[in-house]
Structures are given as structure tokens and as C-alpha cells.
Amino acid sequence: MNARSFNQWMSDIQERTEAALDKTLPAAALAPARLHEAMRYAVLDGGKRVRPLLVHAAGQISGAAPERLDRVACALEMIHAYSLVHDDMPCMDDDVLRRGKPTVHVEFDEATALLVGDALQSLAFQHLADAPVCDDPRQQIRMIRQLAQASGSRGMAGGQAIDLASVGVQLTLAELEFMHIHKTGALIRASIALGVQCGRPLAEEQLSSLDHVGKVIGLLFQVIDDILDAEADTATLGKTAGKDAANDKPTYVSLLGGTRARELAAEMCQDALERLAAFGDDALRLRELTRFIVNRQF
Amino acid sequence: MNARSFNQWMSDIQERTEAALDKTLPAAALAPARLHEAMRYAVLDGGKRVRPLLVHAAGQISGAAPERLDRVACALEMIHAYSLVHDDMPCMDDDVLRRGKPTVHVEFDEATALLVGDALQSLAFQHLADAPVCDDPRQQIRMIRQLAQASGSRGMAGGQAIDLASVGVQLTLAELEFMHIHKTGALIRASIALGVQCGRPLAEEQLSSLDHVGKVIGLLFQVIDDILDAEADTATLGKTAGKDAANDKPTYVSLLGGTRARELAAEMCQDALERLAAFGDDALRLRELTRFIVNRQF
Numbered sequence: 001m002n003a004r005s006f007n008q009w010m011s012d013i014q015e016r017t018e019a020a021l022d023k024t025l026p027a028a029a030l031a032p033a034r035l036h037e038a039m040r041y042a043v044l045d046g047g048k049r050v051r052p053l054l055v056h057a058a059g060q061i062s063g064a065a066p067e068r069l070d071r072v073a074c075a076l077e078m079i080h081a082y083s084l085v086h087d088d089m090p091c092m093d094d095d096v097l098r099r100g101k102p103t104v105h106v107e108f109d110e111a112t113a114l115l116v117g118d119a120l121q122s123l124a125f126q127h128l129a130d131a132p133v134c135d136d137p138r139q140q141i142r143m144i145r146q147l148a149q150a151s152g153s154r155g156m157a158g159g160q161a162i163d164l165a166s167v168g169v170q171l172t173l174a175e176l177e178f179m180h181i182h183k184t185g186a187l188i189r190a191s192i193a194l195g196v197q198c199g200r201p202l203a204e205e206q207l208s209s210l211d212h213v214g215k216v217i218g219l220l221f222q223v224i225d226d227i228l229d230a231e232a233d234t235a236t237l238g239k240t241a242g243k244d245a246a247n248d249k250p251t252y253v254s255l256l257g258g259t260r261a262r263e264l265a266a267e268m269c270q271d272a273l274e275r276l277a278a279f280g281d282d283a284l285r286l287r288e289l290t291r292f293i294v295n296r297q298f
Numbered sequence: 299m300n301a302r303s304f305n306q307w308m309s310d311i312q313e314r315t316e317a318a319l320d321k322t323l324p325a326a327a328l329a330p331a332r333l334h335e336a337m338r339y340a341v342l343d344g345g346k347r348v349r350p351l352l353v354h355a356a357g358q359i360s361g362a363a364p365e366r367l368d369r370v371a372c373a374l375e376m377i378h379a380y381s382l383v384h385d386d387m388p389c390m391d392d393d394v395l396r397r398g399k400p401t402v403h404v405e406f407d408e409a410t411a412l413l414v415g416d417a418l419q420s421l422a423f424q425h426l427a428d429a430p431v432c433d434d435p436r437q438q439i440r441m442i443r444q445l446a447q448a449s450g451s452r453g454m455a456g457g458q459a460i461d462l463a464s465v466g467v468q469l470t471l472a473e474l475e476f477m478h479i480h481k482t483g484a485l486i487r488a489s490i491a492l493g494v495q496c497g498r499p500l501a502e503e504q505l506s507s508l509d510h511v512g513k514v515i516g517l518l519f520q521v522i523d524d525i526l527d528a529e530a531d532t533a534t535l536g537k538t539a540g541k542d543a544a545n546d547k548p549t550y551v552s553l554l555g556g557t558r559a560r561e562l563a564a565e566m567c568q569d570a571l572e573r574l575a576a577f578g579d580d581a582l583r584l585r586e587l588t589r590f591i592v593n594r595q596f
Contacts, residue, residue, distance in 0.1 A: 026451055035451050035459035086416060091387075091408035110389035111462050114412070115455050118384060121416065122450030125423045129443035137435035144442055145427035152420030153324055153333050157413050161333035164409050178329075 006288040010053060013073075017052040018044065020070040021077060024127055038108045038116045039123075043081045046099030050221070050293070051076040051187060055195035057285040058210065062199025068133045072143075072194045075128040079151050080187060082120035085113050087160065121151070133198050143194050150190035159183025163249070171250040177219065184225070185218030192217070192286075206279075213272045213286075220268040221293055226251035227261050232297070269294045304586040308351060311371075315350040316342065318368040319375060322425055336406045336414045337421075341379045344397035348519070348591070349374040349485060353493035355583035356508065360497025366431045370441075370492045373426040377449050378485060380418035383411050385458065419449070431496050441492050448488035457481025461547070469548040475517065482523070483516030490515070490584075504577075511570045511584075518566040519591055524549035525559050530595070567592045 004012075021043055028037040052073035059069040088095040088103040089110060096106050105113035128147060134140055149155055159182030166179060192214035196202060202210075230253040252261040272290050276283040302310075319341055326335040350371035357367040386393040386401040387408060394404050403411035426442055447453055457480030464477060490512035494500060500508075528551040550559040570588050574581040 030452075032451065032456050032459040032463065034463065035456060039451060082416075086412055089389075089412065091412060112459070114384055114387065114389060115451075115459050115462075117416070118381075118419065118449075119451035119455040121419050122446045122453075122455065126443055126446035126450060129439045129446060137439055141427045141435055141438055141442075144439075145424055148420045148424035148427065151416075152424060153330065153337060153413075153417035154328075155420075157417040157420060158330050158333060161330040161410070161413050164413075165330065165332065 006285070006292070009285060010289075010292070013053050013056045014049045016066070016070060017049050017073055017077065020074050024074050024078075024123070034108070034112065035115055035119060038104055038112050039120055041101075041107060042085050042104050042116050042120065043078060046101065047077075047081075048296075049073075049077065051080055051191040053289055054188060054191035054214075054217070054286075057283075057289045058192040058195030059198050060285050061210070061279050061282045062196050062202055063282075064195065064199030068198040069195055071127060071131060071133050072198060073191075075124040075147060076187060076191050076194070078120045078124040078127070079147065079156070082117040082124070083151075083156055083160070083187075085120070086117040089113055092160070092164070124151075133194075139197060143197055146193060147190055150186040155182055155186035155190075156184075159186065166250055168248045169250070171255070173255055176250055176252065176255060180219055180222040181215065184222045185215060188218035188221055189214035209275050209278065213275050213290075216268050216272045217290055217293065220265055220272070220290070223252045223261055223265045223268070224294060224296065226253045227258060227265070228297070229253075230258065265294055304583070304590070307583060308587075308590070311351050311354045312347045314364070314368060315347050315371055315375065318372050322372050322376075322421070332406070332410065333413055333417065336402055336410050337418055339399075339405060340383050340402050340414050340418065341376060344399065345375075345379075346594075347371075347375060349378055349489040351587055352486060352489035352512075352515070352584075355581075355587045356490040356493030356512075357496050358583050359508070359577050359580045360494050360500055361580075362493065362497030366496040367493060369425060369429060369431050370496060371489075373422040373445060374485060374489050374492070376418045376422040376425070377445065377454070380415040380422070381449075381454055381458070381485075383418070384415040387411055390458075390462070422449075431492075437495060441495055444491060445488055448484040453480055453484035453488075454482075457484065464548055466546045467548070469553070471553055474548055474550065474553060478517055478520040479513065482520045483513060486516035486519055487512035507573050507576065511573050511588075514566050514570045515588055515591065518563055518570070518588070521550045521559055521563045521566070522592060522594065524551045525556060525563070526595070527551075528556065563592055 025040050025043060026036045028040055030036050055073040055076060056066070056069050059066075084098060085104045087093050088098055089105050096103055101107070103113075104116055125144060125148070128144055132140060133143060151157065153161070159179055162179040163183055171179070189211065192210055196207065196210055230251065252264065256264065269290060273287055276287045276290070323338050323341060324334045326338055328334050353371040353374060354364070354367050357364075382396060383402045385391050386396055387403050394401055399405070401411070402414055406414075423442060423446070426445060430438060431441065432438055449455065451459070457477055460477040461481055469477070487509065490508055494505065494508055528549065550562065554562065567588060571585055574585045574588070
């Protein structure tokens with residue numbers, strides 16, 4: 001097994017993801033220059049790169065080549081970055097701060113922010129189709145399909161729509177969960193599913209168990225996000241804190257209270273770790289990453 | 299050869315495209331219902347379906363199966379529809395009328411319009427990856443890549459960015475052409491290129507000749523669009539007429555005058571028809587469609 005510490009592994013993946021994104025995004029000098037500059041601004045030099053970390057951690061389970069994982073990680077991160085750019089726009093969350101920097105529509109303008117999101121989504125699919133990410137091209141087509149589904153109206157974009165419709169509405173825990181399974185969960189689940197598929201084929205029951213883990217980690221991520229949004233301050237978070245309450249948005253904290261939300265996170269974490277134990281050392285990084293997601297402070 | 303008239307062929311393709319889109323789009327009852335309703339509103343029951351017509355006409359050249367062409371046609375039409383929804387938004391062209399109906403952000407709201415565009419783009423790629431559109435899966439991956447490239451910052455979205463930057467700016471004919479090759483041209487060119495690839499393999503020089511035809515038809519389409527925008531009235535056009543001049547946007551008409559713009563269209567049409575003559579009867583529909591695009595009044 002790799003003896004590097006988890007922190008070292010994590011910063012290695014973050015570094016190689018940054019390099020891969022830098023190479024994938026069109027140069028800022030290339031026409032239309034302002035659009036490319038804004039696309040780079042939206043994606044580079046920011047974020048925890050949680051989805052790329054999940055892709056690489058999941059890829060270890062099937063022994064996938066890091067170069068393939070980089071490609072999948074970039075595609076997922078570009079979809080994630082596009083969603084943040086659009087979410088921050090005045091007609092959505094109307095936020096001015098993201099990853100410690102002015103949001104794209106503030107730094108550039110609204111029309112550019114709209115096009116940045118649109119073009120990043122196209123680039124994600126272009127990149128995923130640009131070179132092999134697995135041995136079987138039919139499986140690669142299925143992976144493209146899976147990313148598209150996770151991004152669309154039955155995935156991330158659909159979750160946003162449910163989120164919009166929930167402002168000022170009293171949701172049940174089941175409804176809140178339904179929203180987050182789509183809004184944040186779909187892409188996190190896809191990160192694990194796609195990362196695993198870059199390596200050797202796994203058994204159907206292994207894939208299904210990892211898919212459950214992906215679903216749990218996706219929700220877990222959101223529970224923690226809600227706790228941090230309620231407790232942390234803007235400087236630590238690098239984005240506007242307390243905005244869920246300010247926007248009258250239902251969260252795990254507003255529904256369950258902070259203590260029960262923390263307990264729920266611990267239970268989910270336990271569920272994921274127990275399933276991952278079956279994969280032994282191959283799932284070491286994914287277990288560490290799961291714990292990291294629960295314990296993060298930002 | 300097929301003895302049906304061109305008009306009959308055209309309305310057949312429009313009908314089967316409508317049916318295919320109806321089947322591809324999520325049902326309006328499916329959650330999130332408002333988003334799905336708005337997606338259907340944006341795509342169904344409207345438009346000339348120029349890109350689907352081009353896909354089917356190009357597919358005849360390589361003898362492609364109509365069901366495969368339907369799939370490619372739907373993907374292209376969803377990309378096109380998403381771009382219209384986003385273009386009409388207040389931060390872009392701020393238009394209230396499209397295809398004779400209120401635009402999506404007027405009929406629904408801005409946030410929904412944003413998500414409709416985002417989700418339609420995802421659905422286009424999902425649909426194109428959902429079943430075989432050619433015999434070789436590696437070629438299908440290349441086709442997905444091609445659609446993504448035509449949609450992104452070096453294609454349609456990039457053309458929009460150049461368009462935004464050109465308001466109130468005096469462009470040369472070469473700069474105007476560069477803008478349109480991206481903004482409208484990329485997707486029209488892709489319609490022909492992707493339609494052809496659904497059938498039997500063609501020789502490299504045939505593909506390259508058809509790609510030139512696609513480029514010419516793309517520009518031709520825009521020249522005619524500019525002429526119609528300058529000359530027609532809103533009721534005939536089904537969208538706001540005269541808005542290029544009102545927005546101080548450079549057009550072929552503002553640069554060349556109406557007469558020279560008409561001559562340019564005739565020359566381009568001749569160029570395309572001469573190249574298509576080499577394909578004999580197989581290119582009948584594409585020749586007819588080219589003439590139709592030049593002579594259209596709406």
C-alpha cells in the first residue's frame with residue numbers, strides 16, 4: 001500500500017487536478033478571449049476539488065490509471081464549476097462571493113457568466129469524449145450518458161429547480177433528502193461511479209454497494225454543508241455564510257437542529273465506512289476521504 | 299428515388315422530429331414538474347426544425363437509418379433550443395417573443411429559464427449517448443465530441459460571446475463572418491457532419507466536401523436571417539423583427555446593404571449546390587433544402 005499520508009495524497013490529487021484543468025481549459029489568449037478568461041477564472045485556483053478527490057479515491061478500488069481518472073475528474077469539476085457560476089447569478093442565489101473571490105457575474109458580467117456556464121458544460125462532455133477513459137468504448141458511451149443524467153433535470157439541474165421551489169416552504173426530511181440527492185448528491189455519486197469504471201471491471205454487487213456509498217456520501221456532504229453554513233463565518237467558508245437561513249431555505253439544521261444533524265452525519269459516515277471495509281486496502285483513500293468530508297471545517 | 303415532393307418530405311421530417319422530441323423530453327408530470335413543463339414549452343411545437351431537416355437530408359447521402367437520424371436530430375434541436383432560451387434572457391438579448399410565443403423567462407421566470415437551458419444541454423448529450431447512432435462505438439464517441447465542440451466556447455457559445463462584444467462595434471466582413479461561423483454556423487455544420495456519419499462510411503474527400511457545404515449553408519442561413527430581420531415584420535417572423543438594428547448589431551445587411559447581401563446569398567447557394575451535384579440523387583434533399591433556406595420568408 002501507498003504509505004503517503006492522506007493529507008499528502010489529497011494535496012497531490014488537488015495539484016494534478018489543477019494542472020489537468022489548466023491544460024484542458026482553452027488559453028485565455030484564444031478568441032473569444034474574454035469568455036476563455038472568465039472560464040479559467042471560474043474553474044482554476046479554487047475549491048476543495050471534492051469530486052476529483054472522489055474520482056481518484058474510487059479509481060483506486062479498481063486500480064484505474066491516474067491519467068484516465070484525471071480526465072473524468074476534470075469533466076466532473078467543470079460541470080460542478082458551471083453549476084456554481086449559474087447558481088450565483090442574480091436570478092438564482094444572487095451571491096457575490098465564491099471560493100473567496102468575487103463571483104463570475106460580479107468580476108465579469110451576467111451575460112458572460114451565463115455563457116461561461118454553458119461553455120463549461122459543453123467542454124466537460126467534449127473532454128470526456130476526447131480520449132479513452134476505459135478499455136471498452138461502449139462503456140465510455142455509458143459513462144458519458146451517466147454524467148449527462150447526473151447533470152440534468154433528473155440530477156443536479158433538477159435539484160436546483162426543487163431548491164428554488166422550496167424557498168419559504170416547510171419541507172419534510174424526506175423532501176429535503178430528495179432535493180439534495182439531486183442537487184449535490186447526483187454529481188458526487190457520479191464521481192464515485194465514474195472513477196470506479198476507469199479501472200478493471202468489478203462485480204455487479206460491488207458496483208451496487210459502491211453506488212450506495214456514493215449516495216450516502218452525497219447526502220453526508222450536504223448535511224455537513226448545512227451545519228457549516230449555520231455555524232461558520234464567511235471568512236472561514238470563502239463564501240457567504242448563513243445564507244440558507246437568510247434566504248429562508250430549509251436545511252438539515254433548520255429541520256433537525258445542529259446536534260441531531262451532527263448525529264445523522266456520524267451515522268451516515270458509519271454506514272459508508274462499513275460498506276467500504278469489504279474492499280480492504282483498495283478503499284483506504286475513499287474511507288479516509290469520507291472521514292475528511294465529515295470532519296471538514298470549510 | 300423518392301417521388302414525394304420536397305414539401306411533403308419536409309413536413310414528414312418535422313412531424314417525426316416533433317414526435318421524437320416529445321418522447322425524449324421528460325413528461326411534464328415527472329418531478330421537478332415545473333422544470334420539465336418549461337423544457338417541453340421551450341422545445342415542442344415550434345421552430346422550422348432546420349437542424350433536424352439538415353440531419354435527415356445529410357443522412358440520405360450515406361443511406362442512414364431514419365431512427366438513428368432522429369436521435370441525432372433531437373440532440374441538435376435540444377442544443378439549439380437551449381441556446382434560444384438563454385439568448386432571450388434579460389442579461390442577453392432580453393427578448394419577449396420567440397416562435398410566436400412568450401419566451402421562457404417571460405412565461406415562467408428567469409431562474410427556470412436558466413435551468414431549462416442547462417438541463418436541455420445535458421439531455422442532448424444524454425440522448426446522443428443513449429443508443430447507437432452508428433455501427434462503430436468509437437465513432438459515436440467522436441460524434442459526441444463533435445457536438446460538444448460545436449456547442450462550446452469554440453463554437454456556438456463562443457459565437458454568442460463574440461456577438462455580445464460586437465454591439466455598437468464596426469466589424470469588417472471577415473469579423474462578421476468569424477462571428478457567424480461560430481454562433482449559428484457551428485451547429486448547422488455539425489448537423490450535416492453528424493447526419494452523414496449515421497450511415498455507411500464515406501471517403502475522406504467526400505466528408506471534407508460535405509463539411510465545406512455545411513460551413514457555407516451555416517453562413518448562408520445567417521445572411522438570410524439578417525435580410526429577413528431587416529425586411530420582415532414581427533408577425534411573419536414569429537420573433538421580434540428589426541432587433542439587430544435596434545440593438546446596434548452589425549449584420550450582413552448593415553455591412554453590405556440588402557442587394558449585395560442577396561447576391562452573396564445567391565453565390566453561396568451556387569457554391570453549395572455545385573459541390574452537392576457530385577453526390578447525385580443521394581443529395582437531392584440537401585440540395586432542395588439549401589434552396590429552401592435561401593428562399594424562405596420566415
